[in-house]
Amino acid sequence: GAVVSQHPSRVICKSGTSVKIECRSLDFQATTMFWYRQFPKQSLMLMATSNEGSKATYEQGVEKDKFLINHASLTLSTLTVTSAHPEDSSFYICSASFQGTGQPQHFGDGTRLSIL
């Protein structure tokens, strides 16, 4: 099946640090990538949708200046959490799909972010 690689798998850093998370589709061209956040024992929360070569669309309540998304190619999207604080600690998961085909979204393994 389709493979989505997400890196790093775990980050522990000090408050105020900016953290970049990469999401790559390894065997298909991902026209659209999605970024989710999930707190413990809670459901997935969609943060933003990014289409290759255009600006990301953020969900209501998600600060676009805080969570910078770049989707520069059909195989790579990055999420940068700027000036991270302890409340940003969460499980961040990307997924990718080839939109317009009805195909499923495929998820990366997620990044567990812990801000001290």
Next chain:
Amino acid sequence: QKEVEQNSGPLSVPEGAIASLNCTYSDRGSQSFFWYRQYSGKSPELIMFIYSNGDKEDGRFTAQLNKASQYVSLLIRDSQPSDSATYLCAVRPGRDDKIIFGKGTRLHILP
């Protein structure tokens, strides 16, 4: 507001029995339906997808779709303790639409 509804559970099923997970959706024109499994602390994993009315079988899993009733279900036969997880129902309303996820049903297989 397009919605996907699932019972949050937990649903407890004895080992070896059939686990039945249900999902309803609000957009009658929805075209694609997916079931994901998520183990605690892990990301979701696609296990089934179905596009047409009726049943689709893959090993111990059967997805059932009834568009008239706006209902999709997942049956797991011969349930195993390793099937214990949260199961997410997901619906794509149109070919270009993003997938909408339910909040998931926690399944617990009792040894």
